[in-house]
Amino acid sequence: MSEHDARRRAQLAWSLLLLSAVLWAAGLAAGSEGWSPRDLTALLQGSDAALIVGEIRAPRTLGAWLVGALLGLAGAVAQGLFRNPLADPYLLGSASGASLGVVLVLAAAALTGQGMSMATLDALQRVGLVGAAFVGALLGVGLTLLMGRGTQHTLRLLLAGVVVGVMLSAVGDLVTTSAPEALRGKQAFLLGSTGFLSWGSCAVLASGLLLAAPLAWRLSRLLDALSLGEDSARSLGLALPRARLALIVAMALATGVAVSQAGLIGFVGLVAPHLVRRFAPSPHGYSLLASAGMGGCLLLLSDVLARSLLAPVEVPVGVLTAVLGGSYLLWLLHRRGLA
Amino acid sequence: MSAVSLLAQSLSVCLGRTQALAGVTLELRPGWTAIVGPNGAGKSTLLRALAGLQTLQAGRVLLNGVALTETSPRMQAAQMAWLSQQGETSGDLTVREVVHLGRLPHVGLWGSATSQDEVVVQNAMLQTECAAWQHRRLHELSGGERQRVWLARALAVDAPMLLLDEPTTHLDPPHQVALVRLLKRLAQQGRTVVSVLHDVSLALQADRLVVMKAGRITHEGPHDDPALHLELSAVFDDAVRVERLRERWIAVPVLDH
Amino acid sequence: MSWRRCAPAVVALCLHAAAWSQTTLRDDRGTALVLVAPPQRIVSLLPSLTESVCALGACARLVGTDQFSNWPVSVLKLPKLGGLDDAQVERIVALKPDLVLAATSARVIDRLQGLGVKVMVLESRNHADVKRSLNLLAQALGTPREADAVWSKIEIDITAAAAQVPARVRGQRVYFEADATPYAAGASSFIGENLTRLGMANVVPEALGPFPKLSPEFVVRAQPEVVMATARSVSDMPQRPGWSALRALKRRQTCGFEPASYEMLIRPGPRMGEAALVLADCLAHLPPPR
Numbered sequence: 040m041s042e043h044d045a046r047r048r049a050q051l052a053w054s055l056l057l058l059s060a061v062l063w064a065a066g067l068a069a070g071s072e073g074w075s076p077r078d079l080t081a082l083l084q085g086s087d088a089a090l091i092v093g094e095i096r097a098p099r100t101l102g103a104w105l106v107g108a109l110l111g112l113a114g115a116v117a118q119g120l121f122r123n124p125l126a127d128p129y130l131l132g133s134a135s136g137a138s139l140g141v142v143l144v145l146a147a148a149a150l151t152g153q154g155m156s157m158a159t160l161d162a163l164q165r166v167g168l169v170g171a172a173f174v175g176a177l178l179g180v181g182l183t184l185l186m187g188r189g190t191q192h193t194l195r196l197l198l199a200g201v202v203v204g205v206m207l208s209a210v211g212d213l214v215t216t217s218a219p220e221a222l223r224g225k226q227a228f229l230l231g232s233t234g235f236l237s238w239g240s241c242a243v244l245a246s247g248l249l250l251a252a253p254l255a256w257r258l259s260r261l262l263d264a265l266s267l268g269e270d271s272a273r274s275l276g277l278a279l280p281r282a283r284l285a286l287i288v289a290m291a292l293a294t295g296v297a298v299s300q301a302g303l304i305g306f307v308g309l310v311a312p313h314l315v316r317r318f319a320p321s322p323h324g325y326s327l328l329a330s331a332g333m334g335g336c337l338l339l340l341s342d343v344l345a346r347s348l349l350a351p352v353e354v355p356v357g358v359l360t361a362v363l364g365g366s367y368l369l370w371l372l373h374r375r376g377l378a
Numbered sequence: 379m380s381a382v383s384l385l386a387q388s389l390s391v392c393l394g395r396t397q398a399l400a401g402v403t404l405e406l407r408p409g410w411t412a413i414v415g416p417n418g419a420g421k422s423t424l425l426r427a428l429a430g431l432q433t434l435q436a437g438r439v440l441l442n443g444v445a446l447t448e449t450s451p452r453m454q455a456a457q458m459a460w461l462s463q464q465g466e467t468s469g470d471l472t473v474r475e476v477v478h479l480g481r482l483p484h485v486g487l488w489g490s491a492t493s494q495d496e497v498v499v500q501n502a503m504l505q506t507e508c509a510a511w512q513h514r515r516l517h518e519l520s521g522g523e524r525q526r527v528w529l530a531r532a533l534a535v536d537a538p539m540l541l542l543d544e545p546t547t548h549l550d551p552p553h554q555v556a557l558v559r560l561l562k563r564l565a566q567q568g569r570t571v572v573s574v575l576h577d578v579s580l581a582l583q584a585d586r587l588v589v590m591k592a593g594r595i596t597h598e599g600p601h602d603d604p605a606l607h608l609e610l611s612a613v614f615d616d617a618v619r620v621e622r623l624r625e626r627w628i629a630v631p632v633l634d635h
Numbered sequence: 636m637s638w639r640r641c642a643p644a645v646v647a648l649c650l651h652a653a654a655w656s657q658t659t660l661r662d663d664r665g666t667a668l669v670l671v672a673p674p675q676r677i678v679s680l681l682p683s684l685t686e687s688v689c690a691l692g693a694c695a696r697l698v699g700t701d702q703f704s705n706w707p708v709s710v711l712k713l714p715k716l717g718g719l720d721d722a723q724v725e726r727i728v729a730l731k732p733d734l735v736l737a738a739t740s741a742r743v744i745d746r747l748q749g750l751g752v753k754v755m756v757l758e759s760r761n762h763a764d765v766k767r768s769l770n771l772l773a774q775a776l777g778t779p780r781e782a783d784a785v786w787s788k789i790e791i792d793i794t795a796a797a798a799q800v801p802a803r804v805r806g807q808r809v810y811f812e813a814d815a816t817p818y819a820a821g822a823s824s825f826i827g828e829n830l831t832r833l834g835m836a837n838v839v840p841e842a843l844g845p846f847p848k849l850s851p852e853f854v855v856r857a858q859p860e861v862v863m864a865t866a867r868s869v870s871d872m873p874q875r876p877g878w879s880a881l882r883a884l885k886r887r888q889t890c891g892f893e894p895a896s897y898e899m900l901i902r903p904g905p906r907m908g909e910a911a912l913v914l915a916d917c918l919a920h921l922p923p924p925r
Binding site: 070071087090091094095096098099148219223224227232234235236237238346350351352353355 | 702703718815817848849852853855874875877
C-alpha cells in the first residue's frame with residue numbers, strides 16, 4: 040500500500056483507540072446528574088463509588104462500546120457480503136427473529152393461567168428475554184438460509200431475508216393481538232436500551248466479539264475477492280459457499296449477542312463501515328476490525344449523550360443513533376448531490 | 379511450466395429457453411487459440427464452461443485427464459486463470475491490492491504472501507503497464523485502465539492456462555497491440571491461452587481459431603487455413619472477408635455490395 | 636280555524652318539552668355535544684370510562700367495550716371492539732350506539748363522527764380529571780347526582796386509607812415503577828396524587844412530569860424507602876446492576892402487586908379509592924426495618 044494509505048490507516052486506528060479511551064472516561068462521568076466530572080470526583084471520594092461507578096456506570100459504558108463493536112463488525116460483513124453500501128446487520132431476518140422470540144416469551148408470561156403448564160412457564164422464565172432474543176435471531180437467519188437455499192445466490196438470499204423479516208414480523212403482530220400485554224414489552228425492546236448492562240452482560244458481549252471478530256477477519260480475503268464479482272472469486276479457487284456460510288454465521292452471532300443484550304439499535308451497523316471507508320479505505324482485513332472500533336465509539340457516544348442530555352430522564356439510545364447516523368447519511372447525500 | 383491440456387466433451391448448456399451450447403467438443407493445447415463468432419454464438423458460455431463456472435446439462439470437461447468436477451477448486455484455480463467479460467468495481471481496493479488477489483490460488487485465504495508473490499504481482503503490472511498507478515483505486519480509473527488491471531490480476535495467477543473473455547474491451551489501439559504481443563509471448567512460453575475475441579483481425583493473430591455459430595463449433599484450424607477463412611465469411615453472413623496484408627491475415631469489412 | 640289558534644301554543648309546548656330532555660355538554664375537546672335523551676346504548680373505548688359508567692349505575696346500558704375493559708365481571712361478556720388504536724369501526728357502528736366514550740388522540744373519533752356517531756372524549760390523567768369526567772358522564776347519562784355519590788365514596792376510601800398508613804411509614808419516599816424500562820410514576824400523576832394523599836413522598840421530583848423514563852442510576856442514588864412495582868419486577872430487581880444495593884430491597888420494604896391489583900392501581904377511574912386502600916394495606920403490612 041502507498042505511504043498515504045498506510046498513514047491514514049494508522050491514524051484512524053490510533054484515533055479510534057484514543058476516542059474509545061476518552062469516551063470510556065466520559066461514560067464514567069455521565070449519570071443521573073447529567074455529564075458532570077464534579078459529580079464523579081465527589082462520588083469517587085464518597086462511599087458509593089464501588090456501587091454507582093463500579094456496578095452501574097462502568098459496565099454500562101463498556102457494554103455500550105461492546106454492543107456497538109458487534110454491530111459495526113456485523114454491518115461491515117453484511118456490506119462486504121452483499122456488495123451493497125446500504126446493507127445492515129439486520130438484513131437476514133435477525134431483527135424480526137429476535138423480536139418474535141421476545142414477544143413469544145412475553146406473551147407466554149402474560150398468558151399464565153390460560154393453559155400453560157407450570158414446567159413450560161418455568162423453563163421460559165429461566166431462558167428469559169435475553170435467551171429468547173438470541174435464539175430468535177439465530178433462527179431468523181437460519182430460516183433465511185433455508186429459504187434462500189444456501190449461500191450460492193446473493194440476490195436470492197437478500198430476497199429471502201426480506202421475506203423472512205416480513206413474515207416473522209407479521210407472526211409477532213399476530214401474537215400481540217391475542218396477548219396485548221406483550222406489546223409494550225416488545226416496543227421497549229425494539230427501541231433498544233443500554234440501561235441494564237451489567238458485568239455479566241459485558242462478559243457475554245466480549246465473548247461474542249472474541250468469537251465473531253477473528254472468524255470474520257480470517258475470512259476477510261473472501262470479501263475482497265467477492266468485490267471482483269462472484270464468478271471471478273470462484274475462479275480463484277475459493278470455496279465460496281462454505282466460506283460465505285461461515286461469514287453469515289459470524290454475522291448472525293455478532294448480531295444475536297448484541298440484540299439479546301441491548302435490543303434493536305439501528306444505524307450503528309449501517310454507518311460505522313461508511314465512516315471507516317471515508318477516512319481510510321482499505322481491504323476488508325483492516326476495515327472489518329476498524330468498523331468494530333468505529334461502531335463501539337458511535338454507540339458509546341450515543342449512550343453518553345442519552346444519559347446526559349435530559350438527566351435524570353434518559354432518551355432512548357436508538358433515537359440518538361438514528362439522529363447521529365441519519366444526519367451523517369443526509370450529509371453524505373448532500374455532498375454527492377453537489378459533486 | 380508444465381503443459382496443461384483441456385478437453386471438452388459434448389458440452390450442452392441451456393440458458394433459460396435457449397440452447398447456448400449444443401454438443402461442443404474441443405481440445406485445447408499449448409499455444410494461443412482464439413474463439414470467434416457472431417453475437418449469441420455461445421463463445422462466453424463455452425469459456426465459462428471450460429473454466430468450470432457453468433452448470434452443464436450434458437458433457438464434461440477434463441483438465442489433464444481428470445474431470446473438473448473431481449478436481450479441487452484450488453488446484454484448478456492454480457492451473458487456469460479466468461478473466462470475466464464484465465468487471466465489477468465494488469469496494470475500495472487499490473490497483474495493487476486487486477492484482478494481488480490473483481495470487482489467492484497459491485496463497486489461499488489464510489496464507490501470507492512471499493517475496494515470490496510480490497515479484498509475480500510486480501511483473502503482471504509491468505506487463506500490462508499499470509505499475510505507474512498501482513496505488514490508485516479502481517473507481518478512479520478509466521475503462522481501459524481498469525481492463526488492464528483486471529488483465530494483470532489474471533496474469534498474476536501465473537497459471538499455465540489463461541481463459542480470457544474479451545480481453546480487449548475498452549483498450550485503445552496501442553494497448554490492443556501490446557496485448558496481442560503479450561498473448562503471443564505467453565503462448566511461446568508454453569502456456570495455453572484461450573481468448574474470446576470479437577475483433578476478427580486480432581483473432582487472426584492467434585495460432586488457431588475456433589469458429590462458433592448458434593452453440594456449435596463450425597470450424598477449427600490454424601490461422602492461415604483457407605477453409606477457415608471461407609468459414610469466417612460464411613459465419614458472419616459475408617460481412618467480412620479475410621485478406622492478406624504484408625505478412626498478416628486481416629479481416630476486412632465488406633462494404634461494396 | 637281552531638288549528639290556527641292552537642298552532643303557536645303547540646309549538647311553544649314542543650319547544651319547552653325539547654328543552655327539558657335535551658342536554659348540551661362540552662367534552663374535554665371543547666366540542667359541544669347535544670344529547671336529545673339520555674343515551675341507552677353506550678360503547679366505551681377506555682377501561683376507566685367503562686368502570687365509571689358502571690359505577691354511575693348505568694352498566695346495563697353498555698353494549699360494547701374495548702378489549703382491555705375487564706371490571707366489573709359483567710362487562711367481560713360484552714363484545715370487545717379492539718383498543719384505542721385499532722378500534723373496529725364497523726362493529727362499533729353495527730352496535731348502533733347513541734354515545735361512544737373515548738380518550739383523546741384516538742383516530743377512530745373522527746371516523747365515527749364522520750359516520751354520524753356521537754363521541755364524547757374524556758381525559759383522565761389525574762384526580763381532577765377523574766372528578767370532572769364523572770360529572771360530565773353523570774350529566775350525559777341523565778343522573779347528575781350519582782357523580783357526587785361516587786366521588787364521595789372515593790374520597791371516603793382515600794381518607795380511610797390515609798388513616799391506615801402507620802406513622803412510622805408516613806413521609807417516606809416511594810419509588811412506584813410503572814414499567815420495567817424503567818418508567819416511574821411521578822408526583823403529578825394520579826398514582827403520585829394517591830400516594831401524596833396517603834402521606835407519602837415521591838423520589839421523582841414534580842418537574843420531571845407524570846411518567847418519566849428514568850436512568851436506573853437515579854433510582855439507586857435516590858435510595859427510596861419503599862419500592863412499589865409488579866410482583867415479578869420486584870423479584871427481578873436485585874438482578875439489575877447496582878440495584879441489589881437498594882436498602883428498600885434489602886429490608887423488604889417492597890410492595891409487589893399481582894396483575895389484577897396492579898391493573899386497578901394504574902387505572903384513573905372510580906376504583907381509585909379502592910386503589911388507595913390497596914396501597915395503604917401494603918404500607919401497613921411492611922415489615923419493620925431492622
